[in-house]
Amino acid sequence: MLRAESLCKTYGRGAKAVRALSEVSLSVDAGQFVLVRGASGCGKTTLLLTLGAMLAPDSGRVEVGGTDPYTLNDEARAGFRATRLGFVFQQFYLIPYLNVRENVACAAVKGTNGGGDGRVEELIARFGLEGRLEHRPAELSTGEKQRVALARALLNRPRLVLADEPTGNLDEANAQTVVKALKDYAREDGAAVLMVTHDPRWEAAADRIVCMEYGRVL
Amino acid sequence: MKLGTLMVRELLHRKVNALAGILAMAAAAGACAGVVLLLRVFDAQTERLLASRRTASAKAWAIFQDEMRKDMLRLGFNLMILNREQNLSTPDEQTKTMPEEYGAKLAAAKLAEINHIVPFLQRKLWWPEKSRWITLVGTTGDAYIKAFGKQTPMVQAVAPGKAVPGYAIHKGLGLVPGQKIALGGWTFEVARGLEQRGFEEDEMIYIDLRTAQDMLKLPGKINGILAVNCVCVGPEALLTIRKRVEALLPGTRVIEHNSKLVTRAEVRGKAAKEADAELARQERLRTELRAGRVTAGTTLIPLVALAAAFVLGVLTWENVGRRRLEIGILRALGFTARRIQALFLAKAMAIGLVGAAAGYGAAVVAVKLWLATGEPWEMFVEPLLPALLLGGSLVLAAAASWIPAQLAAGVDPAMVLLQEGG
Ligand SMILES: Nc1ncnc2c1ncn2[C@@H]1O[C@H](COP(=O)(O)OP(=O)(O)OP(=O)(O)O)[C@@H](O)[C@H]1O
Ligand SMILES: [Mg+2]
Numbered sequence: 340m341l342r343a344e345s346l347c348k349t350y351g352r353g354a355k356a357v358r359a360l361s362e363v364s365l366s367v368d369a370g371q372f373v374l375v376r377g378a379s380g381c382g383k384t385t386l387l388l389t390l391g392a393m394l395a396p397d398s399g400r401v402e403v404g405g406t407d408p409y410t411l412n413d414e415a416r417a418g419f420r421a422t423r424l425g426f427v428f429q430q431f432y433l434i435p436y437l438n439v440r441e442n443v444a445c446a447a448v449k450g451t452n453g454g455g456d457g458r459v460e461e462l463i464a465r466f467g468l469e470g471r472l473e474h475r476p477a478e479l480s481t482g483e484k485q486r487v488a489l490a491r492a493l494l495n496r497p498r499l500v501l502a503d504e505p506t507g508n509l510d511e512a513n514a515q516t517v518v519k520a521l522k523d524y525a526r527e528d529g530a531a532v533l534m535v536t537h538d539p540r541w542e543a544a545a546d547r548i549v550c551m552e553y554g555r556v557l
Numbered sequence: 558m559k560l561g562t563l564m565v566r567e568l569l570h571r572k573v574n575a576l577a578g579i580l581a582m583a584a585a586a587g588a589c590a591g592v593v594l595l596l597r598v599f600d601a602q603t604e605r606l607l608a609s610r611r612t613a614s615a616k617a618w619a620i621f622q623d624e625m626r627k628d629m630l631r632l633g634f635n636l637m638i639l640n641r642e643q644n645l646s647t648p649d650e651q652t653k654t655m656p657e658e659y660g661a662k663l664a665a666a667k668l669a670e671i672n673h674i675v676p677f678l679q680r681k682l683w684w685p686e687k688s689r690w691i692t693l694v695g696t697t698g699d700a701y702i703k704a705f706g707k708q709t710p711m712v713q714a715v716a717p718g719k720a721v722p723g724y725a726i727h728k729g730l731g732l733v734p735g736q737k738i739a740l741g742g743w744t745f746e747v748a749r750g751l752e753q754r755g756f757e758e759d760e761m762i763y764i765d766l767r768t769a770q771d772m773l774k775l776p777g778k779i780n781g782i783l784a785v786n787c788v789c790v791g792p793e794a795l796l797t798i799r800k801r802v803e804a805l806l807p808g809t810r811v812i813e814h815n816s817k818l819v820t821r822a823e824v825r826g827k828a829a830k831e832a833d834a835e836l837a838r839q840e841r842l843r844t845e846l847r848a849g850r851v852t853a854g855t856t857l858i859p860l861v862a863l864a865a866a867f868v869l870g871v872l873t874w875e876n877v878g879r880r881r882l883e884i885g886i887l888r889a890l891g892f893t894a895r896r897i898q899a900l901f902l903a904k905a906m907a908i909g910l911v912g913a914a915a916g917y918g919a920a921v922v923a924v925k926l927w928l929a930t931g932e933p934w935e936m937f938v939e940p941l942l943p944a945l946l947l948g949g950s951l952v953l954a955a956a957a958s959w960i961p962a963q964l965a966a967g968v969d970p971a972m973v974l975l976q977e978g979g
Binding site for chain 2: 420
């Protein structure tokens, strides 16, 4: 499902240049739940953004479901993200002025089965948010926020889910829920799920663990 | 999700930003509408004012007509056309002259109000042969008679070599027709004597104009022209007859002679003329005032529009800066750059539209209730001005937010997400 070959990414130039990715190769099959581990600053977020069709690598190649998103123009690449990819972030990144339902639905795209066919309600029910439909993010607990973010990420049935430390701000129980949801999504919907984390507790749940150090995969 | 929903939610979420924009646009639209509406009120007031002046002037002319009609039934006028430099205090000593053709020229003009034209050359002189003063008058008789054949001439022509003495002269000297008289070395035969008419004329001797010119060594010259009226014209003509004749015959002055009609018309016409002058003065004044207002308005409108555009631009720019993370998230979720740009443009345009509507409404209410309570609502409520304001505000808002919206579209989601601590 996801293949990355020899990805290199350097921020800045000259003396200030930081090599965030060097020769990273990686592949995740459909149905797999893969963890990425590594110290802070080793390039995990950079990797996720590169795989997520938002940050073009300096060299190397990314392929998601057979398509290299960096061969697409900006507009097509946005559509590619909307239909093929789901993102979950540590800080949830909900839209503050939209309520729970709207936050889940805001990424709905015509042509996927994201909008209008009960998918929103299904996800809201799956993540136990039925009583919170009209609430704004500011009125939610952190666990609820992350569940809303999860529902939003899964709305368009993405083939690849990229989660950047989604449990970093959560308590044990909520973290468990999130990890289980991601793993279940990989299993049941046959998607590739890549989750960045520092936390060794989730290693047991993973199909594979990718360790990074100084921009390299060990 | 529809852009409209997203836009409205955000507008309501960041009310202060939205309100500030609306206020700026409302101020601009209100100022524009105010300028236009005040001008409209001003024009209505002008129309009323001038209408009342026109009525006053028409009334004054009606009074003039009425009064003059009575006078003209009874009276006629005589005009004496003299050289402009002639001293009127000694009319006997008419030493200033004008070309003889002036008589023909005036006749050729065929002025409707003039009936008879009599050119003359006259001079008071000493008659050495008889040791007395006389007034010698050279005449051709009437140079022009309007209704020729129906009217008898004012003055009969005198044949060369003949003389027609006034009553005082032929009575005093016992002159009879056929008798020869010597006058300054010239000899004339008395043609007939005149009836007693009055003081001046009784001391005159009429001879042929050409002979008089030779005697006085003034070839081709006359002293003046007597023009006598016809009452077949309206009284307004009397007010301008003197000016028209003077314009026709350069270097002359026209005075009324032994009649009062023209002078009376001039006195009576004064009120009407003043009413006309007042109307003209008011018209000029209002035109000037209006021009001043238009100038002020056309200076003010671009200024307030520019200020509103500036405020809206800055607010949109600030909004883009504040929403960088949001833009990054939406871009990550698959929003295209173009939709992001549209989002900010649409927001600015919505603010422009609401602001313009509010400003227009406020201006209408303020002008109507405050400054123009007497004017009807219809003067203020019509579709063109609000349509222009709304259309203008859309264009202005789009232009003002174009660059910030472009910046928003250019936000790189990867950089935002990295910086926000991914
Ligand atoms: N915009 C940037 N310009 C320059 N250097 C950057 C930029 N963004 C990230 N870096 C650097 O690139 C390296 C990789 O950063 P990245 O955020 O991918 O690490 P990370 O593994 O996600 O760290 P963390 O666990 O703290 O989130 C770091 O050394 C970081 O300082
Ligand atoms: Mg990171």
